[in-house]
Amino acid sequence: MPRDDHRNTGRAVVLALALGATLGACADPGFYTDRREGVSFQAGNAVASNLAAQTIDPWPRAAFNQQINGDGERTQKAIERYRTNKVTAPQGVSTSSIQFQPVLAAPVPTPTSNP
Numbered sequence: 001m002p003r004d005d006h007r008n009t010g011r012a013v014v015l016a017l018a019l020g021a022t023l024g025a026c027a028d029p030g031f032y033t034d035r036r037e038g039v040s041f042q043a044g045n046a047v048a049s050n051l052a053a054q055t056i057d058p059w060p061r062a063a064f065n066q067q068i069n070g071d072g073e074r075t076q077k078a079i080e081r082y083r084t085n086k087v088t089a090p091q092g093v094s095t096s097s098i099q100f101q102p103v104l105a106a107p108v109p110t111p112t113s114n115p
Contacts, residue, residue: 052058081087
């Protein structure tokens with residue numbers, strides 16, 4: 001008889017998992033359909049949709065340029081430095097010509113427990 005109880009328990013677990021998976025599909029469909037940004041699904045931008053559909057060539061001419069200038073010797077040296085883990089740190093990378101001193105934050109007090 002204990003074997004039948006084990007089978008019934010297994011069946012109950014499988015049934016509970018199947019029921020949970022089935023009910024999980026009953027989520028609010030508005031969660032996926034509301035607040036969608038784009039040129040579709042009632043977004044209210046029919047003019048933008050029509051404009052995108054009627055554009056002949058949306059890419060600028062410069063996007064088709066495959067002759068990109070580059071310095072092969074410099075690139076080869078950079079790859080070799082990267083491969084040997086001898087990368088040089090960037091210098092003078094700043095958006096300002098003014099030198100600022102870092103502001104250190106005050107130390108955060110440790111909380112003490114009141115007895």
